[in-house]
Amino acid sequence: MDVGFIGVGGIAGNYLNSLERIADVRVSAVCDIDATRAGSVAERFGSRTYDDHHAMFEAERLDALFIAVPPFAHTDQEILAAKRGIPMFIAKPVAMDLDTVNAALAAIREHEVMTGVGYMWRHSDLTDKARELLGERAIGMAIGSVHVNTPGTAWWRVLGQSGGQIVEQSTHIYDLARSFCGEAAQAHGWGGAALNPRIDFEDVTTVNIRFEGGAVGAMTSTSNVRTGKYSLELIGNDFHLTLNYGANRMAGHVGEETVEYEAAESGYYIQVERFIRAVREGDASLNRSDYADAARSLALTLAANETLRTGQVVDVPKIA
Ligand SMILES: NC(=O)c1ccc[n+]([C@@H]2O[C@H](COP(=O)([O-])OP(=O)(O)OC[C@H]3O[C@@H](n4cnc5c(N)ncnc54)[C@H](O)[C@@H]3O)[C@@H](O)[C@H]2O)c1
Numbered sequence: 001m002d003v004g005f006i007g008v009g010g011i012a013g014n015y016l017n018s019l020e021r022i023a024d025v026r027v028s029a030v031c032d033i034d035a036t037r038a039g040s041v042a043e044r045f046g047s048r049t050y051d052d053h054h055a056m057f058e059a060e061r062l063d064a065l066f067i068a069v070p071p072f073a074h075t076d077q078e079i080l081a082a083k084r085g086i087p088m089f090i091a092k093p094v095a096m097d098l099d100t101v102n103a104a105l106a107a108i109r110e111h112e113v114m115t116g117v118g119y120m121w122r123h124s125d126l127t128d129k130a131r132e133l134l135g136e137r138a139i140g141m142a143i144g145s146v147h148v149n150t151p152g153t154a155w156w157r158v159l160g161q162s163g164g165q166i167v168e169q170s171t172h173i174y175d176l177a178r179s180f181c182g183e184a185a186q187a188h189g190w191g192g193a194a195l196n197p198r199i200d201f202e203d204v205t206t207v208n209i210r211f212e213g214g215a216v217g218a219m220t221s222t223s224n225v226r227t228g229k230y231s232l233e234l235i236g237n238d239f240h241l242t243l244n245y246g247a248n249r250m251a252g253h254v255g256e257e258t259v260e261y262e263a264a265e266s267g268y269y270i271q272v273e274r275f276i277r278a279v280r281e282g283d284a285s286l287n288r289s290d291y292a293d294a295a296r297s298l299a300l301t302l303a304a305n306e307t308l309r310t311g312q313v314v315d316v317p318k319i320a
Pocket residue numbers: 006007008009010011012031032033034037051053068069070071073091092093118119120153168
């Protein structure tokens with residue numbers, strides 16, 4: 001299988017390490033505006049290099065494509081891949097505005113192209129185990145926490161390039177809350193700024209969510225601490241589970257049963273392995289997040305951003 005990459009920075013390294021473990025995958029082509037980065041991947045995998053994805057699409061015949069550019073850099077990559085019928089695995093968030101996403105989604109649907117999105121914790125053992133333990137029980141409340149340090153990448157610290165912490169980072173936990181509680185209808189929150197001089201957006205946020213099915217959510221985020229906490233608590237009638245994704249552990253109780261669980265698989269490798277298998281076998285269900293689903297997580301996080309600025313309850317935009 002001939003695989004291409006657009007963007008070979010931090011997270012692409014993780015995807016490349018995973019691909020290296022899978023038989024019969026060639027990283028044939030890499031595109032990055034940073035020639036040094038593209039060159040070092042080419043040296044490792046024997047790939048052809050490009051500094052413009054248009055040239056890569058013209059020259060290559062790819063069986064699958066990984067897109068791992070920063071949120072602001074998504075332009076027409078997904079549309080061009082869709083037109084060529086190339087299945088795509090895309091790092092989250094899939095973009096940082098809904099116009100870009102809706103245009104890409106239309107092309108993906110028109111050309112019936114398979115997509116996977118890098119919400120790796122959808123594939124974690126913690127997620128599977130929580131679903132198994134909860135069965136048909138209704139979730140009443142989800143409490144999400146993303147309490148982490150400021151990432152080193154320069155673009156991350158600029159609202160106009162990353163979308164801010166909720167869109168870029170807390171999206172993992174907002175996405176998991178959606179996957180457990182169903183679609184989000186409304187968001188209302190508050191943000192505080194200027195504690196952290198290295199970023200130009202709110203560095204402490206608290207957002208409440210009303211889910212269509214009746215559950216409520218409370219999400220707090222900061223990129224101002226060293227705690228490294230990424231967690232989701234799920235609460236309902238006589239159960240309370242804390243899924244600590246940062247530590248790969250889950251604890252709590254479901255009825256009389258005390259839960260203490262450690263995950264063997266964080267989701268990073270298996271998301272890539274499943275995407276490749278999905279392409280080979282034509283089984284899209286192996287991808288636990290696809291482009292349309294990821295677009296809904298973006299819509300929720302953009303609504304969260306909007307309420308921080310307006311103080312108003314915001315309806316989450318619908319993605320058809
Ligand atoms: N756990 C995760 O799922 C996870 C972790 C980190 C980052 N990410 C996501 O991955 C994406 C990339 O983040 P990163 O940390 O790897 O960033 P990065 O800055 O380390 O790497 C991005 C790369 O894209 C290249 N690039 C930028 N614009 C380009 C363009 N138009 N064409 C080709 N290459 C281009 C840059 O030169 C850079 O090498 C972001 O959306 C981020 O949110 C996901």
